[in-house]
Amino acid sequence: MSFDINNAGPGVSDFILLKDLSEDGLLENMKKRWEDGFIYTYIGNVIVSVNPYKPVNLYSKDIIEIYRTNDTRDLPPHIYSLADVTLRTMKYESQDQCIIISGESGSGKTEASKLIMEYIATIAGKNSRQITVEHVKDQLLNSNPVLEAFGNAKTVRNDNSSRFGKYMDLQFDSNGNPSGGKINTYLLEKSRVVTQQQNERNFHIFYQLLNGAEPELREHLQLKESAKYYKYLNETADDVDDANINKDSLNNIINTMNSIGISEKDQLSLLEGIAAILHLGNINFELVESGTTTPGSKITNMEEVEMAAELLGIDSNALATALISRSINDYAGRSKKAIIVPLDVEKAEFSRDALAKALYSYLFDFLIQKVNDQINSESDDNQKCVIGVLDIYGFEIFEKNSFEQLIINTCNEKLHQHFINYTLISEREEYKRAGYTWDTNFYFSNQLERSKEMFQLIESKDKGIFALLDEECLMPVPSTTSFLNKLDHYHINHKYYDSCKKTRSRRVNKTRSKSFSNGTRQRRSIKAPMLVANNTHESEVITHEVFWLKHYAGEVDYSIDDFVEKNNDTLHSDLVLLYNLLKRKLSEI
Known part of the structure; x- marks a missing residue:
């Protein structure tokens, strides 16, 4: 379908004009429009979109210009119309605005948020510091592929499902011109790092790293090429090596991080952390009978511990000890005494997985902070208004809901x-x-x-x-x-x-x-x-x-x-000490 300024599509373009306001009437009108390629329909000042699941010729600079220069009420329903009204309201009323994007998984929420940001960044002018539209647009939009690599995953409903909520502030100066942005994230599905439902995958970055790492980087990270060698990646699908992720995907992510100003040291630290998580997942334990009533465990492949510890910059013996035991302080008597309590195999595996999830969560937050450092203008005294865009998980009903x-x-x-x-x-x-x-x-x-x-x-x-x-x-x-x-x-x-x-x-x-x-x-x-x-x-x-x-x-x-x-996703005290050490090392970069 191509865009036609004079064609609002079959049925009614605004549901409030519909005579039959029953559920059947609403669905029939929406279906009729969708089948003819009209994926947008108004409900007053709310817009409903239906994912076309195919490329559509509805988005271009020429179409953006049409919505910028015409009264949107005289144009067919479009996501650009919502963005235009929001921006104009912010400018004329000098009030912060917010756009909430809601829908089920796979309905196109993340794509809608990208289109809104693209429209706003494109039609706004230069600010007083001569930060051009292209610069703001690049900083805001180029962060998306990086966030998707670390925050999106394949699910049974969506090959590129956002597994975190995102609220982005688009910041404007007193003249209504873009000055930057800030990203806040919510509810990262960190449990996905260690386990996934059947026929789902871990976060994209794991596969991108394995498929796209250059030989020198692969040797440094001590990684094999196939996901089948890693426990956190190989337990839920027959074809664990994702053919849809090509070898250039990692280079594209690295180039994008370069373009938004993330340093090479920070990039390497992120990739080292991802590789360390894969090595953590491969650590195996076996039961050790002790003379006490509490059974213990031992690590059967210390080489994985050593590789993870080396990448994280911590002592391998300290890591191994923290995984198979925990210390409890005994305050009886005059002095404090540490009592070492062995962990059985189940508890050791829980400790390993808890550390992996905590580490990934911190790496994700670290990435968000680095992105915000490049695009945030909150410290600018001239920054006046914001447009907030909320893109969060849709309602989910799976075969197994947890x-x-x-x-x-x-x-x-x-x-x-x-x-x-x-x-x-x-x-x-x-x-x-x-x-x-x-x-x-x-x-x-x-x-x-x-x-x-x-x-x-x-x-x-x-x-x-x-x-x-x-x-x-x-x-x-x-x-x-x-x-x-x-x-x-x-x-x-x-x-x-x-x-x-x-x-x-x-x-x-x-x-x-x-x-x-x-x-x-x-x-x-x-x-x-x-x-x-x-x-x-x-x-x-x-x-x-x-x-x-x-x-x-x-x-x-x-x-x-x-x-x-x-x-009960907590780290015991010994792992907390290691975790805090890792955070300090990253913060010093």
Whole structure:
């Protein structure tokens, strides 16, 4: 499809003009427009976009110029229109603005944020310090490939799924000209570093490093070429070597880091950290029977410890000791005495994985800080207004939903509540301006009440799901069974909560979205086997370590077999000392 200024597409270009406001009517209008290549539709001052899953000729400097020089109300719906209205409102009203991009995984949120930034950076002029549009645009937009390399991964729904939330401030001076930006990140899915769901992958940077490292760099990092040699990469897919990542991808990332001013030393430190994580994951342990009641463990491949320690700049013996034991201070008597407690294989593996996740999280934060150092202008006294762009995880429903999905979906509940509040207030103001009396809108009222009850269930400080999980993690021997029993005890009668104990006989119908190579979307229904009286299923056994939440976007079953482990993601004191040493070494670069 090519862009036509005089063609707003089939159906209605603004849903508020639709006569049939039922769900079927909305979907039919959206489908009709999408099939003709019109992926954007307004809802008043909100814009709905549908991922075309194919290249479209809707984005160019010429089209940007059309939206810059014309009244956007006379033009077809477009993401550029939203960006233009936001920028003009900021300039004319001298008020900060915010754009919230929300949608399910794979719906195109990250691409939408790029297009918004590209439009704003392109149409704004030079500022008082003669920082050109191209410079600001390069600094803001060139950071995206680097952030995607370290923060995106392949999932079952999206080959380039953002596994972190991003809020970017686009900063402007008192004349309304761009002066820089600042990136804040949220909810990095660091558990992905050590484990992924079936047919998913780790973060892109691991594969890019293995596929694209030059011989000299590979030798320095002591890496092999294939992902099949690394535990953190080879346990969830048959074809672990991603053919879609070519050997030039790492060079492209390095060139991009050069272009935004990240030094070669910083770049090497980041890659050394990534390689060290791969070596950490390959450290193996075996059980050692001791004379005490507490079994210990030993490392069977010290060469991996030595390679990781060398890359991190720490002592290999100190690292090995911290992985297989922990020290407890005994304050009995007149002096403090350290007691060494051996760790069994399971606890040693937990320590290894916890260190790997903490290290990756710090490397990601380190990267964000380096990017912000190059683009941030907050210290500029002339900096006046900002446009915030929020790009965060979409609502997620997978075959197996875990702790990450609960956090992500809770965030989307928050966004949904914000949208309802915003819409409600806007409607009230519209009624007042028109001189009409506002009667309570039952849909909005019900939605707000639903959100209030849902957040009480999840976030209540004493008996909410998160509070009960924290409480369980403080137990001497925390367990998922005990956690689920607590949930059932306090929330068994909550209308948005369900569990096997609450419903002994149920059939769960899940609806999933499946993407096809031709860009179409097909709905498929998956029926879970019925739970019968003897606690078995007709065709397969499904663990009872599951609870259901009835979110605004649908019912989600959460498997809690690793909730405690993921929430109790802490380093014992000896690893904390090593971790702080690593942070100091990086901060000194």
